[in-house]
Amino acid sequence: MKTRPITTLFSLLTLGVLSSAAAVSYPLIITDDLGRKVTIASEPRRIVSVLPSDTETLCALGVCDRLVGVDDNSDFPASVKALPKVGGLYSPSIERMVALKPDLVIVSKYGKLTDTLTAAGIPVVAVNPESYDDAFSKTLLLGKIVNREAQAKQLVTQMRRDIARIEILTKNAVHKPTTYYEIDPTPYTVGPNSFIGVLLSKAGAANIIPAALGDFPKISPELVVQRSPQIILGPDLATVKARPGWNTIAAVRSGRVIAVVPSSDFDNLLNRPGPRLPQALAALARLIHPELFR
Amino acid sequence: MSALERPTSATRPRLPWLGRTALLLALVLLTVLLALGLGSVRVSAAETLRGVWHGLSGAALTGNDVIVWQLRFPRVALGLLVGASLGVCGAAYQGVFRNPLADPYLMGVASGAGLGATLAVVAGWNSALIPLSALLGALLSVLLSLALARQGRTLPPLRLILSGVVVGSILTAASTYLLLTSPTRILQVYSFTLGSLTFGGWHEVGTVLPYALLGGGLLLLLARALNVLQLGDLTARSLGLPVERLRLLVILAASLVTAAAVSYAGIIGFVGLVTPHLVRRLWGPDYRLLLPISALAGAGLLVLSDLLARTLTATELPVGVVTTLLGGPFFLYLLRRQGGER
Numbered sequence: 195m196k197t198r199p200i201t202t203l204f205s206l207l208t209l210g211v212l213s214s215a216a217a218v219s220y221p222l223i224i225t226d227d228l229g230r231k232v233t234i235a236s237e238p239r240r241i242v243s244v245l246p247s248d249t250e251t252l253c254a255l256g257v258c259d260r261l262v263g264v265d266d267n268s269d270f271p272a273s274v275k276a277l278p279k280v281g282g283l284y285s286p287s288i289e290r291m292v293a294l295k296p297d298l299v300i301v302s303k304y305g306k307l308t309d310t311l312t313a314a315g316i317p318v319v320a321v322n323p324e325s326y327d328d329a330f331s332k333t334l335l336l337g338k339i340v341n342r343e344a345q346a347k348q349l350v351t352q353m354r355r356d357i358a359r360i361e362i363l364t365k366n367a368v369h370k371p372t373t374y375y376e377i378d379p380t381p382y383t384v385g386p387n388s389f390i391g392v393l394l395s396k397a398g399a400a401n402i403i404p405a406a407l408g409d410f411p412k413i414s415p416e417l418v419v420q421r422s423p424q425i426i427l428g429p430d431l432a433t434v435k436a437r438p439g440w441n442t443i444a445a446v447r448s449g450r451v452i453a454v455v456p457s458s459d460f461d462n463l464l465n466r467p468g469p470r471l472p473q474a475l476a477a478l479a480r481l482i483h484p485e486l487f488r
Numbered sequence: 489m490s491a492l493e494r495p496t497s498a499t500r501p502r503l504p505w506l507g508r509t510a511l512l513l514a515l516v517l518l519t520v521l522l523a524l525g526l527g528s529v530r531v532s533a534a535e536t537l538r539g540v541w542h543g544l545s546g547a548a549l550t551g552n553d554v555i556v557w558q559l560r561f562p563r564v565a566l567g568l569l570v571g572a573s574l575g576v577c578g579a580a581y582q583g584v585f586r587n588p589l590a591d592p593y594l595m596g597v598a599s600g601a602g603l604g605a606t607l608a609v610v611a612g613w614n615s616a617l618i619p620l621s622a623l624l625g626a627l628l629s630v631l632l633s634l635a636l637a638r639q640g641r642t643l644p645p646l647r648l649i650l651s652g653v654v655v656g657s658i659l660t661a662a663s664t665y666l667l668l669t670s671p672t673r674i675l676q677v678y679s680f681t682l683g684s685l686t687f688g689g690w691h692e693v694g695t696v697l698p699y700a701l702l703g704g705g706l707l708l709l710l711a712r713a714l715n716v717l718q719l720g721d722l723t724a725r726s727l728g729l730p731v732e733r734l735r736l737l738v739i740l741a742a743s744l745v746t747a748a749a750v751s752y753a754g755i756i757g758f759v760g761l762v763t764p765h766l767v768r769r770l771w772g773p774d775y776r777l778l779l780p781i782s783a784l785a786g787a788g789l790l791v792l793s794d795l796l797a798r799t800l801t802a803t804e805l806p807v808g809v810v811t812t813l814l815g816g817p818f819f820l821y822l823l824r825r826q827g828g829e830r
Contacts, residue, residue: 200726207580285668380679380686412679415686416555433615438689439558442549444818456612456672 217384218341226305228320237341238298242280242291245302247323249274251333252300254349254469256343263294269462270470279414292316298339305370322382326392327330329353329467349469360479363486364398365424373399374445376428377410381418385409389467397478399425412475419443425482426451452481505559505771509781516788523564527803529555558689560664566688566752567791571759573700573749575786577742578760581779583643583714584738585645592746592760594649595739596656598681599663600629601750606663609671611754619695619751622680626747634739640746644684682806683756685794692752698750703741704783709740711775716775729827756808759786759793762815769822789815 242263243249249268252261256361260369264274266282269308278294281287281307289430291299293315295332303322311318319339323332332351337346374393375384386392386401388409394401402421403411426434430453434440445451455462465473525536531552539556542549547558577592585594593599604625608618636651637643667677713734717724721731746760763786764778771777793810799812 284671284674295593355714368745378675380676380684382675406727407802412805413805414798416527416559419555419559420529420552436616437687438691439554442554442558444549457670 201319203339205206218338218343220257220341222321222339224335224339226320227322228308230308232317232319232320236297236341238296238317238339240294240298241297241340242294242296242299243268243307244280244283244286244291244300244307244309244381245322245430246270246409246462247329247330247466248300248336249271250466250468250470251336252340255333255337255340255345257340257342262296263291267462300336300339323420323467324389326467326471329389331471332467341378345371352444353469353472357475360423360475362470362477364396364483366399367486370398371424371450372402373425373482374402374421374423374442375428377466379433381415382410382412382413384415385411390464393464393471393478394482396475397482399478399482400436415440415441425449426471428452428454506775508765508770509784510764512781512784512788514793516784519564519788519792520568522563523558523791524556525558525568526795526799527555528798528802531556531560537744548590550690557586561683562690562693563688563794564791565690565693567685567794568787569693569696570685570749570753571699571787571790573696573704573745573786574760574790575763575767575777575782575784576704577708577824578762578786579775580710580714580738580742581760582764583778584735584742585649585651585721587645588661588759588765590649592742593656593730593757595743596607596629596659597743597746597750598655598755599627599659601626601747601782602755603629603659603663603666603706604751604790605754606666606673608682609673610666610674615804615824618639618680619692622751623747624658626750630739630747634736638788642732643739645735648739649736651772653820669713677750680754681808683754683808683811685753688752692769694749696752698746703745703748706741706778707738707745710734710741711779714738714775714779718775750754754808755789756811758808758811758815759790763789765819766822 198474201436220234220236224232226232239260240262241252241260243252243261244265246265246268249261250262250270250473252258253274253387258271258273261274261277263280266279270272280291280336286306286307288307288310291311298358299311299316299318301309301318301320308318308320321332323329330353333350334346337343350402375390375394376382378383378447381444383403384402385408386405391401391409395396402418402423403413407413414435419442422442422444424444427442429451431446431449434446442448443465454464460477463470463477496746525531525533529552535552536556539553542553543557543561574592581590581592582588601622604621604623606828609622633648633652634643637647639647652750667674684818713729716727716729717731717734723733745825764782767778767782767785771781790811793814794807796814797805797807797810
């Protein structure tokens, strides 16, 4: 982005005015994603984030330096890898969290951390972005919690702008390849209203799964064979070829089977409703419509 | 059973069992036909027949042929095979332990297979290796249970059951630990523990079949010996039956069959426990009938469960959930109606 320095200065000034004018006043009372009314006494300075997407959002809001600990799966931005680890969703180390003396722990709505941490006298808030819209609304919520509301609004605007740039291209694509996205070889797939489902449609793909089946349906392989999608995302070509009858699927015949290795950087990018949503969309759009990004 | 019948030495009614067997066979066939015709994709009867014809004659597969011949047909065949395996092994286990609560997973087969599958999934091996790893895990757990239960040259049933339970628990704990190191794979492993015939193809059928034929055949040959064993160890010994060797042979054969079935279909519960009970109530306690008819009934029950799993809701249910939901209440009903335990 090229802007004249004077404009930059002006916008910085406005930002400064805005953030001071609209500063959050503490104690702040919010309703978190578990429906709990949480009172945050003062601006959090020592934060533990137990959800990778929240970690990314906090850093994107410019409060990376307030993080004193993260969960095992938080790996972006790279600077958080050096932080103390407090376990994962299924194996949290509450003692380690308490030892870090946080003034706020941000958790997912799954798991049972809230009661224990509250009992230990540590403020806990569940902020758990899941849907496409959550990526924006939870950014604003986190912005409010850490007194970075202006930055949050700006981040959301920037994200929407980046997404629009990609959508302009994909919306007008003449041909939208039918796509099957597999999140697990059971097989579980994604419906059009799930986070990845929305990204797929914005990337110019036609999901073969109807919305009526839900967000993460366990489907019959018969369905995939019958719909014969032109692109398969998730499993690798060898796995798919070994399945009975799948070698007749268009994507398998043409070799457009794109592996998404679980927990790989690409998989994490696609599965985190956070600040890197535009990058996730761009990556998908490039795979689905390489002709538009030459 | 008619109450007026005088018990004969074999205590089995002559004609009724033939009629019942014919009826069961008809029901299983009907279930198979339904299972071939119904599914998430609509296929007409004519198309189904055409698909089978094209498949058998080696012609090019067009339209829904692939669904009929490469997906649905082998899936039903695998269902029959796994159901029959679980049914016959359940009956054999209940016979050899003289315990109505015994089922094919008694010697830790399920936990061993689960550990093998978990290891393969978590390590990210090629998915073709998952069944092999599960099979090895299952066999390992059985051998371990047998080794722990051995007392000199004998295999006391109670020690067998206890060691099977303990080995099972230890292996389950190991799987759980492995799984927690890689939470993204939980869904896949969890699905395995609920059982599924989702990706049953001809390759799977061909792999499980030899085990089922070999082990199942051996069990059928041992039916008479199992009858004698029901008199108790002491009596059986005095009649010249090599009790320990029989017990070992039945456990090994049944475990091998179960392990092969489980490695491809996952841990499908209840079929092996309930089927022999139902059969015992309707056909009597003679193992010469009990074993083959348990196989037939198990096959029918599993194909029916899989059909329901595929068609009850828009998405697929795990077949293990259906077998339990279907078999459980029916079993309780029988228990209430007839009371007591044969």
